[in-house]
Amino acid sequence: MKYDMYDEILQQPRSLMETLKKEKSHMDEISNELCEYDKIYLIGCGSSLSTCYSVRDAINICYDMDIGIFTGYEFLYHKKIQDKNSIIILTSQSGETADTLAALRKAKKYNLKTITITNEAASTMARESDDVILTHCQRENAIVATKTYINQLLCLYYTLFGVYDDEFSKNILKDLEKLPKVTDELVNETEEESKLLAFEFKDDDMFYCMGSGPNYGLAYKLAMTMFMEGALKHACPLYSGEFRHGLIEKVEEGVPIVFLEADLPGDVLTRKSIEFCEKINAKSIIFSMKDYSNLNRLLSPFILVIPLEWFIYYLASYNNKDPGSTRHIGKVRY
Numbered sequence: 001m002k003y004d005m006y007d008e009i010l011q012q013p014r015s016l017m018e019t020l021k022k023e024k025s026h027m028d029e030i031s032n033e034l035c036e037y038d039k040i041y042l043i044g045c046g047s048s049l050s051t052c053y054s055v056r057d058a059i060n061i062c063y064d065m066d067i068g069i070f071t072g073y074e075f076l077y078h079k080k081i082q083d084k085n086s087i088i089i090l091t092s093q094s095g096e097t098a099d100t101l102a103a104l105r106k107a108k109k110y111n112l113k114t115i116t117i118t119n120e121a122a123s124t125m126a127r128e129s130d131d132v133i134l135t136h137c138q139r140e141n142a143i144v145a146t147k148t149y150i151n152q153l154l155c156l157y158y159t160l161f162g163v164y165d166d167e168f169s170k171n172i173l174k175d176l177e178k179l180p181k182v183t184d185e186l187v188n189e190t191e192e193e194s195k196l197l198a199f200e201f202k203d204d205d206m207f208y209c210m211g212s213g214p215n216y217g218l219a220y221k222l223a224m225t226m227f228m229e230g231a232l233k234h235a236c237p238l239y240s241g242e243f244r245h246g247l248i249e250k251v252e253e254g255v256p257i258v259f260l261e262a263d264l265p266g267d268v269l270t271r272k273s274i275e276f277c278e279k280i281n282a283k284s285i286i287f288s289m290k291d292y293s294n295l296n297r298l299l300s301p302f303i304l305v306i307p308l309e310w311f312i313y314y315l316a317s318y319n320n321k322d323p324g325s326t327r328h329i330g331k332v333r334y
């Protein structure tokens with residue numbers, strides 16, 4: 001039995017190429033425009049929210065950009081946005097999620113400029129926001145978000161790093177342009193090893209997911225949408241630095257913990273946690289950027305997500321679950 005998510009994993013490199021080809025010059029314009037604002041709000045839900053965390057935590061390792069992140073719903077109750085010279089970037093693959101749409105309408109009520117990153121050109125959010133960046137993924141069926149995730153992340157990294165005109169940022173943009181080729185190789189090379197890993201863990205029910213910097217966003221996506229929505233397993237995301245502030249008391253022999261590691265500054269603590277878990281025979285599952293790619297480490301979520309997608313796909317399949325289906329809510333909610 002082959003589920004929709006399988007083909008959607010394979011379609012990622014091509015969709016990245018299309019988005020770069022069709023949106024690059026528009027994203028360059030938006031990057032120039034962003035310089036005029038004091039604060040950027042990034043808003044989304046679930047997988048879309050995770051892309052906001054990743055780009056903020058990547059950019060703030062290098063630059064002092066003032067970025068606020070909200071889920072659509074929480075943004076509605078945030079008092080102070082009207083005081084700032086702010087711009088709102090909303091991420092929603094469907095362009096219809098009720099919480100994110102409500103945030104868009106609130107921003108418009110305060111006359112704030114809104115930009116939506118979406119995969120659906122005809123969606124309500126695309127129609128109602130001031131500007132749109134389209135991800136060119138064609139329709140995505142699997143709830144878990146594969147090609148729309150990686151393309152949203154691309155658009156956020158491209159526009160926000162594009163604000164800076166120095167060598168470092170230019171190199172990040174160059175690395176982003178290599179993604180179609182790099183992900184094409186990864187999609188082909190990582191399926192078998194992730195399938196074996198999934199077989200080993202198919203009967204486990206609870207996974208902790210940990211990362212630092214931009215990989216916290218990926219840990220969030222992994223736990224919230226990939227394990228819980230996709231593979232129907234319990235999962236909990238955390239920043240690596242939080243390991244000692246709670247999880248350390250609960251982790252014990254046999255508990256599986258996924259570590260996302262890219263030798264970023266905060267990964268000193270990821271490695272300490274790995275060492276601790278090895279000592280007590282917890283089941284560490286380590287995904288390290290160095291094993292997959294030599295692109296800039298800040299791009300690690302783009303890279304690590306590919307073997308993780310195969311892992312989740314097969315984890316669900318071994319349990320006879322479609323990782324793209326949903327029990328309670330469809331893609332357009334409420």
Ligand SMILES: O=P(O)(O)OC[C@H]1O[C@](O)(CO)[C@@H](O)[C@@H]1O
Nearest residue numbers: 046047048092093094097143145
């Ligand atoms: O990106 P959209 O279309 O706003 O959808 C958000 C929804 O999609 C998911 O991220 C799953 O892909 C859910 O967690 C969330 O409810």
